[in-house]
Amino acid sequence: MEVHELEKKYKDWQKKLHPDLVHSKSQREREYAAEQSARVIDAYRTLTDPLSRAIYIVKLEGVLVDEEERITDPELLAEVMELREAVDEAEDSGALKKIQSQLQEKLQCWSNSFDDAYVSKNYEDALASIRRMTYYRRTNEEIVKKL
Structure with missing residues (x-):
């Protein structure tokens, strides 16, 4: 819909x-x-909300979503650390808003990846998309606190 x-x-x-x-x-x-x-x-x-919707949809399929799961994917871990460092080093609201815009693009990209994985019944990839979206959301929340 x-x-x-x-x-x-x-x-x-x-x-x-x-x-x-x-x-x-x-x-x-x-x-x-x-x-x-x-x-x-x-x-x-x-x-x-793309993240809430994704979590709700996979739960309907009986797939467990651990929203507090630690990052084990080295690529995602490195990306999250870089994002948080960029947020910490941002000198003004303009820089923070630029990062926020990038996060929104990433959220949309991974929301689309979730949709593709869900349609294919590939729940492992769907969960990987949810993990990424979760960390992008958390980083965005850090930005909102700083603005």
Whole structure:
């Protein structure tokens, strides 16, 4: 499903569950609408974020995802160390934003790699993509803290 289609479905559900539409209903119905609205928001956030979506999808297939797994791939370890060093050495917000832009490109690339691996049922490659995306996300979070 395309992101714009997902956004349309999200908005449609939120309109149906909006508090103004259920204010005259019973307490139980209002609580139910609030619970469902929270679920819709959670689902939307999960599905619109490439990393969260990837983790959710492989978990549906029964594949265990260890989000705290240590890096064992020497290539990824070297890349992560270089990225963190670049973030530490960045002299201004412009340099940080440039790194952030590069991270977004890498996230998109590995999200595409995840999609290909998942379609091929190659769960080892799918997990490798998730690992990379996880570390790019963490590096991006470090940048956000510095900005």
